[in-house]
Amino acid sequence: MTNKNVNVLIVEPSFILSEGLIEIVGKSLKNLHFFKCSDFSEIHQNNLINGIEIIVINSLLVQNQTKQLNALKREFENIRWIGLICTYYDSKVLELFDSTILINDSPDKIVHSIQKLIEIDEVKTHSIKQDALSSREIDVLKLLVSGFSAKEIAEKLFLSTHTVITHRKNISNKTGIKSVAGLTIYAVVNNIVDLEDFNS
Amino acid sequence: MLKKNTIFVLPEMKIADVALNNPLLLLTFEHFGLGFEFNDKSVLQVCKENKIGLDLFLSILNLFNGHVSHLKKYYSIEDIETLIEFLKKNHNYYKTEKYPNVKGYLTKMLEVNDHPKVLLVEKFFNLYYQEVMEHFEYENSIVFPYILELFKKLNFQEYSEEILSLYTVSEYKEHHDNIEEKLADLKNLLIKYLPIKNDQILRRELLIGLFDLEFSLGVHRLIEDNILVPIVEQMEKKLKVIK
Numbered sequence: 001m002t003n004k005n006v007n008v009l010i011v012e013p014s015f016i017l018s019e020g021l022i023e024i025v026g027k028s029l030k031n032l033h034f035f036k037c038s039d040f041s042e043i044h045q046n047n048l049i050n051g052i053e054i055i056v057i058n059s060l061l062v063q064n065q066t067k068q069l070n071a072l073k074r075e076f077e078n079i080r081w082i083g084l085i086c087t088y089y090d091s092k093v094l095e096l097f098d099s100t101i102l103i104n105d106s107p108d109k110i111v112h113s114i115q116k117l118i119e120i121d122e123v124k125t126h127s128i129k130q131d132a133l134s135s136r137e138i139d140v141l142k143l144l145v146s147g148f149s150a151k152e153i154a155e156k157l158f159l160s161t162h163t164v165i166t167h168r169k170n171i172s173n174k175t176g177i178k179s180v181a182g183l184t185i186y187a188v189v190n191n192i193v194d195l196e197d198f199n200s
Numbered sequence: 201m202l203k204k205n206t207i208f209v210l211p212e213m214k215i216a217d218v219a220l221n222n223p224l225l226l227l228t229f230e231h232f233g234l235g236f237e238f239n240d241k242s243v244l245q246v247c248k249e250n251k252i253g254l255d256l257f258l259s260i261l262n263l264f265n266g267h268v269s270h271l272k273k274y275y276s277i278e279d280i281e282t283l284i285e286f287l288k289k290n291h292n293y294y295k296t297e298k299y300p301n302v303k304g305y306l307t308k309m310l311e312v313n314d315h316p317k318v319l320l321v322e323k324f325f326n327l328y329y330q331e332v333m334e335h336f337e338y339e340n341s342i343v344f345p346y347i348l349e350l351f352k353k354l355n356f357q358e359y360s361e362e363i364l365s366l367y368t369v370s371e372y373k374e375h376h377d378n379i380e381e382k383l384a385d386l387k388n389l390l391i392k393y394l395p396i397k398n399d400q401i402l403r404r405e406l407l408i409g410l411f412d413l414e415f416s417l418g419v420h421r422l423i424e425d426n427i428l429v430p431i432v433e434q435m436e437k438k439l440k441v442i443k
Contacts, residue, residue: 175392176384176392177388178385179382181324181382182385185321185389185393188317188320189395195317
């Protein structure tokens, strides 16, 4: 498990259930951020859904809204859905979810259900990761291997230092190379900078 | 980190069986100052005869066997001299055997593949090598002497206040810089980016050497962070070294 932050939206009208769930899961998985709303229709409001990776929703709220749920699933295909099950359900409704939490599940089992989905996500993002550098990343890389600091690069490219640091991180994630010395070799091998510049 | 089919070492096991299960441990035995003639002695017997703390010995063997979860919260302060001797022998092995070995593969590889871009990797390796040696030197000449003085003071032996005043282990934690990063970069460059030219076999040997080194350095670091540092913190607490 990495410590990557994961945003979880809990759609549950009962205060006891939503707070209880946050208490149980939050204790074991410290990297989760919880957001709450009480109805299906609220998911779309206030841009709540942007940046959410996992939605835990009371299956009661979905029962007569399967079409809307399917539409949302298509629109946000990276979101994982967990049904919070409080009573007996038709298995067709349950099939809509990636995972389910039963009201009488033990805390361990609840935590495990969520953890499993996060791990699937990690494997997925890892394998579909694009390795080609963007043109902006190449600009940053050129300056980086010429010995400029993040702050200097930011000034030259009219970016914020924060953005430069993000580019730097992405470059390392894509190439698998973290040190500046290693990135220099990468840049030379891929003809991003000229070999002659470094022999001098 | 996990190595396949390595056993979890227990006190009553025959030490020869432990070695037969994972011959890499022969090196670990060597660094504990043990020879290879174990006959049918158990792990426990060997520890007793050589005055090695059983917990320490088992933990280190099991780390090299790829098991991590068994680490204890505290190890005995009495183990500190054995542990430092062990770590010093580790350093010496890297310096006189492992790195020259890896460097040898690299040199041979560059003889076959002298593409100018590939030659850059030699500079990179030398830079990395220098960093690692500085790190070992720092531990050998500053960290370990400090720890041994602490131990002397704790045992009411003569000690040097000067050495004690120069350092605390919290600095060590901060200083513990990432020498693994460049090693990972090197592997990536060799596997993904550097053009191959007649050097496939040598590159494979070099890479296997690097993976081996990485595993061993990783365990070395785990030992320092999870066994050495907690012992030193216990000693500092006892002596109330607060600066």
